[in-house]
Amino acid sequence: MAPPVLAAQPIAPEQLAPLETVLRSATPDQLTWLAGYVAGFRAAGAPRPASVAPVPPRPRLTILYATESGNAEALANAARKAAQRQGFAPRLLDMADATPAMLTDAERLLVIASTWGEGDPPQRAEAFYAALVADTAPRLSGLRFAVLALGDRAYVNFCETGRRIDARLAALGAERLRPVNECDLDYATPARVWTEAVLDALAPPAEPGADVIRVDFARATPAADAPASPPAIITEKVRLNSSRSTAETWHLELSLEGTGLTYEPGDAIGIAARNDPALVAEILTASGRAGDAALAEALTDRYDITTLTPPMVAAYTALTGRAEGFAIAGRQVIDLLAEGAVPLTADQLTGLLRPLPPRLYSAASAPEAADAAVHLLVSAVRWESHGRRRSGVVSVDLADRRAVGAPLSVHVKPNPHFRLPAEPDRPIVMIGPGTGVAPFRGFMQRREATGASGRSWLFFGARQFTHDFLYQLEWQEWLRAGVLSRLDLAFSRDQPEKIYVQDRIREHGADLWRWLADGAAVYVCGDAKAMARDVHAALLDIIAAGLGKPPDDAAEWLRAAQRDGRYKRDVY
Ligand SMILES: Cc1cc2nc3c(=O)[nH]c(=O)nc-3n(C[C@H](O)[C@H](O)[C@H](O)COP(=O)(O)OP(=O)(O)OC[C@H]3O[C@@H](n4cnc5c(N)ncnc54)[C@H](O)[C@@H]3O)c2cc1C
Numbered sequence: 001m002a003p004p005v006l007a008a009q010p011i012a013p014e015q016l017a018p019l020e021t022v023l024r025s026a027t028p029d030q031l032t033w034l035a036g037y038v039a040g041f042r043a044a045g046a047p048r049p050a051s052v053a054p055v056p057p058r059p060r061l062t063i064l065y066a067t068e069s070g071n072a073e074a075l076a077n078a079a080r081k082a083a084q085r086q087g088f089a090p091r092l093l094d095m096a097d098a099t100p101a102m103l104t105d106a107e108r109l110l111v112i113a114s115t116w117g118e119g120d121p122p123q124r125a126e127a128f129y130a131a132l133v134a135d136t137a138p139r140l141s142g143l144r145f146a147v148l149a150l151g152d153r154a155y156v157n158f159c160e161t162g163r164r165i166d167a168r169l170a171a172l173g174a175e176r177l178r179p180v181n182e183c184d185l186d187y188a189t190p191a192r193v194w195t196e197a198v199l200d201a202l203a204p205p206a207e208p209g210a211d212v213i214r215v216d217f218a219r220a221t222p223a224a225d226a227p228a229s230p231p232a233i234i235t236e237k238v239r240l241n242s243s244r245s246t247a248e249t250w251h252l253e254l255s256l257e258g259t260g261l262t263y264e265p266g267d268a269i270g271i272a273a274r275n276d277p278a279l280v281a282e283i284l285t286a287s288g289r290a291g292d293a294a295l296a297e298a299l300t301d302r303y304d305i306t307t308l309t310p311p312m313v314a315a316y317t318a319l320t321g322r323a324e325g326f327a328i329a330g331r332q333v334i335d336l337l338a339e340g341a342v343p344l345t346a347d348q349l350t351g352l353l354r355p356l357p358p359r360l361y362s363a364a365s366a367p368e369a370a371d372a373a374v375h376l377l378v379s380a381v382r383w384e385s386h387g388r389r390r391s392g393v394v395s396v397d398l399a400d401r402r403a404v405g406a407p408l409s410v411h412v413k414p415n416p417h418f419r420l421p422a423e424p425d426r427p428i429v430m431i432g433p434g435t436g437v438a439p440f441r442g443f444m445q446r447r448e449a450t451g452a453s454g455r456s457w458l459f460f461g462a463r464q465f466t467h468d469f470l471y472q473l474e475w476q477e478w479l480r481a482g483v484l485s486r487l488d489l490a491f492s493r494d495q496p497e498k499i500y501v502q503d504r505i506r507e508h509g510a511d512l513w514r515w516l517a518d519g520a521a522v523y524v525c526g527d528a529k530a531m532a533r534d535v536h537a538a539l540l541d542i543i544a545a546g547l548g549k550p551p552d553d554a555a556e557w558l559r560a561a562q563r564d565g566r567y568k569r570d571v572y
């Protein structure tokens with residue numbers, strides 16, 4: 001007969017069998033000892049059986065980003081990691097690969113979007129954006145969202161894309177969790193704070209007694225915040241235009257030895273800015289702080305002392321009662337301070353200024369051809385407005401004040417969307433007038449070093465053949481060696497009528513169409529305002545002619561090429 005205590009079966013048969021074996025063979029003394037042992041075991045807090053309550057499903061969260069140069073993408077990745085650690089099941093979506101229909105089953109949405117051109121979405125996000133603002137966009141009620149907008153206050157249409165996406169999501173019935181967060185170039189900290197706050201707001205209420213998981217953002221900071229590496233050294237500096245040219249373009253070689261930095265053709269190099277000491281002195285005088293050495297040092301390396309924005313004018317007026325409604329067009333910080341002519345404390349002055357952002361320059365070399373160095377092609381920016389001669393902060397610092405041997409604080413800004421095709425035999429078409437030709441020199445060096453068999457065609461343009469043909473001998477040598485298959489040139493000022501690369505594209509449209517039909521990848525680099533738009537229009541024309549179809553079909557063809565990574569632009 002079974003002992004009575006075991007008859008009531010709260011224990012499974014497979015647990016019972018070994019227990020019975022022990023109990024049946026035990027002496028009375030052993031049974032007494034075991035009874036005490038079991039009581040003591042329980043009192044000492046033996047592991048209780050695991051709860052059988054079901055684990056609630058992790059809340060789904062969509063993180064959608066629109067990026068051109070990778071900042072929004074890096075933040076979206078950081079947000080994904082943070083969301084994962086906070087217990088969400090995040091889905092990361094690049095707008096380049098998304099449609100608004102993909103949001104209809106989403107409940108929680110974070111959008112991180114930058115603005116480009118003149119208030120436009122990043123190019124790879126254009127199709128998504130167009131579909132979102134179209135009348136045919138789906139209703140999104142049931143969706144809760146928040147938008148982080150990246151931009152640059154130097155542009156009139158500050159954070160336009162993020163603001164429009166925010167307004168459109170709300171118009172489609174989605175619930176806005178908090179107002180759109182507009183970030184300037186120093187976006188790292190505001191983005192981190194925003195992400196934490198939005199994830200907190202979206203998280204389901206915590207179970208009583210549940211552990212609170214804090215997010216370690218320090219591990220997820222984007223490249224812009226990467227710790228500084230040892231400086232690069234300028235080892236070569238040559239002006240490429242002839243002395244009679246109206247343009248001023250510099251070839252620079254920077255040794256990266258000891259920096260630990262590596263790059264790929266297509267990447268850009270960020271250079272820490274340093275302000276012109278003469279302008280720093282003027283700013284100090286205009287704010288009554290001439291001779292303040294500590295402030296001069298801070299203004300030289302840390303603050304943007306040129307870009308003038310409406311919020312800065314408003315803050316200055318609030319502080320001083322002067323310069324109300326000061327018109328900023330064509331003006332800079334010095335004009336405002338000179339107009340107000342009010343003494344400021346150091347804190348008041350720096351409180352008006354934003355941090356000094358670095359500037360990006362395309363790598364004009366491939367590492368295997370440059371021997372632990374990177375080459376840059378820099379156009380010195382100089383102009384005059386409101387009776388003042390003005391200089392681009394970094395380009396003119398490099399041109400006028402940095403000599404061979406000078407250290408430069410640099411970082412690499414990878415551009416995975418502007419790389420050579422993975423297939424070495426794929427033909428490439430490179431359209432790069434002016435400094436836009438820089439990455440293509442790196443492309444040619446890479447293709448030469450790897451013996452890639454794909455054909456390549458360069459469209460280059462500048463003002464005059466004799467004075468401005470950047471890297472002329474190298475292109476001609478590559479052409480002779482067959483690394484470059486074809487070179488078409490547009491020198492705008494060598495004849496009475498202006499000729500640009502887009503004119504050459506149209507002129508050779510039938511040939512170019514054959515290259516495109518053969519699967520060539522097209523790269524465009526350089527001026528964003530006029531060139532990229534005009535080249536785009538020329539490409540549409542030759543595609544429409546090649547297809548024998550109307551412009552809409554050509555636009556769809558080019559959009560598909562863009563989605564497939566066969567139409568890439570790196571324009572600024
Ligand atoms: C991905 C990327 C790659 C780049 N690659 C290169 C490259 O390879 N080579 C290169 O030279 N540049 C390149 N640039 C541009 C470069 O980063 C800088 O923007 C450029 O050198 C100007 O910087 P700066 O500090 O000299 O001028 P800033 O001090 O930034 O001044 C430039 C600003 O001054 C104003 N300005 C300029 N000219 C005028 C004018 N005529 N009238 C009125 N206002 C004016 C405009 O607001 C302009 O934005 C690249 C940019 C990007 C984003």
Ligand SMILES: Cc1cc2nc3c(=O)[nH]c(=O)nc-3n(C[C@H](O)[C@H](O)[C@H](O)COP(=O)(O)O)c2cc1C
Pocket residue numbers: 066067068069070071072073113114115116117118119120122150151152153155156157158159160185528571572
């Ligand atoms: C050529 C160019 C055009 C830009 N146009 C704008 C603009 O119109 N409005 C704005 O707020 N920011 C503008 N920006 C700033 C970008 O939005 C900002 O650098 C942002 O951090 C880029 O993020 P991304 O790398 O994710 O694309 C522009 C930047 C460049 C280089």
